[in-house]
Amino acid sequence: MTLRRALLSATALFALASAARAEGELHLYIWADAxxxxxxxxxxxxxxxxxxxxxxxxxxxxxTKLQAGSSGYDIVMPSQHFVRIMIDEGLLENIGASTLPAFAQVDPKWQKQWWDDTGDYSIPFAYGTAGFTVNRDQYQGPVDSWKVFFEPGPELQGKIALLSYPDEVVGAAELYLGVPFCSEDPAEMKKVLDLLMAQKPYVAAYTSDNIENRIGGGEVAAHFWWDGNSMKTRANDGAHIEYAMPKEGLVGWLDSLAVPKGATNLDNAKAFIDFLSTPENATIQYNYYGHASPVALEKDKMKYTPENAPELFPTVKVEFSRACSPAAQDLVTKVWTQLLQ
Amino acid sequence: MSGARFRPDFRLWGLLPAWVIMGFTLILPIGIVVLVAFGTRGAYGGFGWGFSGASFQQILFQKGWTEELEFNPQYLEIIARTLWLAALTTAICAALATPVAYYIACQPPKRRAALVYLVTLPFWVSMIVRVYAWLIILGNDGVIEKSLRAVGLVEDIDSLLFNNTAMLLGMVYSYIPLMILPVFASMEKLDGTLIEASHDLYANRWVTARRVILPLARPGIVAGAVLVFVPCLGAVLEPILLGGGKQMLMGNLIQTQFGGGRNWPFGAAVAVVLMALVMLVLMINALRTRPAGEAAA
Structure with missing residues (x-):
């Protein structure tokens, strides 16, 4: 403990030293191109x-970066379950989020949810779903169920790709099987493994990079993916793809703006959060990012509507990923390690 | 030698910066990894200060799906698979690099320099970009498929990506310069008169290559083998992008444990095992080459 404290105070000293130069600065650590x-x-x-x-x-x-301490960042953008973990671990600054002007812009259904039930730490920024996309040149069949993806017929066999990490993939398998998220029951998680193992002979790749090209160019016919990315590739790059709406539901995510503990430019961070949440700027952001916005937008300037971007407006149940206990997380890792054996 | 004997102070203080840099950038980080490997696990990643050998036990024994602790070779299999892939890559690199290095060594000096420069050229481009290039070459409607179709050899072929051959190809391509350069360095010093002597003694080309050239190039091949084998053990890019990531290797395993798995001590334990394997390879190499070197001298 003492060594850790010594290390922390040493880094804190460095942080203080650099804070003196931090007038008028703002350091963002956010999802790529967010x-x-x-x-x-x-x-x-x-x-x-x-x-x-x-x-x-x-x-x-x-x-990992925040746990290492004194990251030097003023704004971060964790997903809902990680907001919960970071609050519980004391990694976020209480910015009195519900008193900021930005909070009034947030759709009430996203205010003070389980990941930030006091509304002190985070302002929702973007949300969406994870599901699967099919290339319509390669596959003409139905996409109304996860069965199409996890138990593929001859048309999709050998032409399926998933992500290289378990998070949403295991979640989707759980939705299909009716297993609750973060299950601590080994028997239930064994069913998830069995499903993924049975699918494996028909999987071309487990990889999270370069998905646009792989599915858009027809390297594979079905790919695990996110709603907004699929929509942008279809709408902006003209790929002949479709984002499925499986009846068992989609895996939901919601990214929020939050301030790491000990941030040096607190006022700038709050000002930036408010700035991003005005209807005018949020609309510019929405049109750029292509993911649904939890804050109010200027309706007439929205580039993506239910008509031209149905991906962003799911017609099926959306289940948000939760912060799993270590026991549940171990089962997820175990499924994944045995799957890739 | 004599200068050092008379002024031991200078040797001590002169080398101090090197020792400090080595200590802080090499030994200390390794020490931290070992420390984490023996630490306890934090609920959401991170680690606690406490002594626990559980992470090393986990490499051999895990809870089965029915909750009892049982011997499970799955991580040993991952380790074995990683070693096999690294060894295979090294062997292919050595087989391909030796003739290339010999050819370069036989060129006139000017041309030789240009060829060596060409071998090092790929290092100027990011590794990720080079691996992505293979996606374009091997992919659906990629360079290979298009050219085969253009000459009428095939109609329409399945993707050449996402199999072990593609992965191995990528690995060999990425690391072969590390083999060519040291082999070339030892071939360059090769005394041409020895080859002449070998022919004078009625050795044909094959015997000359096997009995004269290869033994003399051996130090270069051994050095190249170490340079290729060691980074191959930690390869992550090629197995995922070209091989399709269908089988875990040590690199992905460690990444998973520190990331989504949130089990830092176990990730560190696997990293320690990986490091131990690398050191073992280097030590065997040192033991094997030293007597040979002395015998030659």
């Missing part, structure tokens, strides 16, 4: 604040 560059430029022009952006590709990367 905020419209146009908005960052606009914020810099309006306030004179110098904004730097670093990106991560998984919630775990973010969590």
């Amino acid at each position: 905020i419209a560059p146009e908005l960052i430029a606009k914020f810099e022009a309006e306030t004179g604040t110098k904004v730097t952006v670093d990106a991560y590709n998984s919630n775990e990367d973010l969590l």
